[in-house]
Amino acid sequence: MLNLSNLDALRPLFLAEGGRLCAEQGDASGALHCFRRALEIDPDCREAWLGLSETYERLRELRRAAECFELARRLPHRDIALRRATA
Numbered sequence: 001m002l003n004l005s006n007l008d009a010l011r012p013l014f015l016a017e018g019g020r021l022c023a024e025q026g027d028a029s030g031a032l033h034c035f036r037r038a039l040e041i042d043p044d045c046r047e048a049w050l051g052l053s054e055t056y057e058r059l060r061e062l063r064r065a066a067e068c069f070e071l072a073r074r075l076p077h078r079d080i081a082l083r084r085a086t087a
Contacts, residue, residue: 012041013038013045015035019034019035019051019055028058031051032052044075046076046077049072050072052064053065053072
């Protein structure tokens with residue numbers, strides 16, 4: 001059962017997933033918006049940094065892609081945080 005008191009902690013993950021959906025549909029602008037919004041809420045959202053990296057790579061902005069990837073690489077995976085929020 002979802003712990004509603006922790007729902008705000010999941011918001012960046014929802015935004016990152018929205019960014020992935022936009023990217024899959026070819027909407028780079030929408031993807032960038034979602035990933036950036038997720039990072040405004042949680043600068044440590046690894047999924048958003050990875051999404052930004054992939055989107056910048058598709059846009060051939062390779063320096064930005066590498067910077068975002070490096071930031072993501074340094075952050076922990078979220079599966080533990082997700083388990084806590086849904087406990």
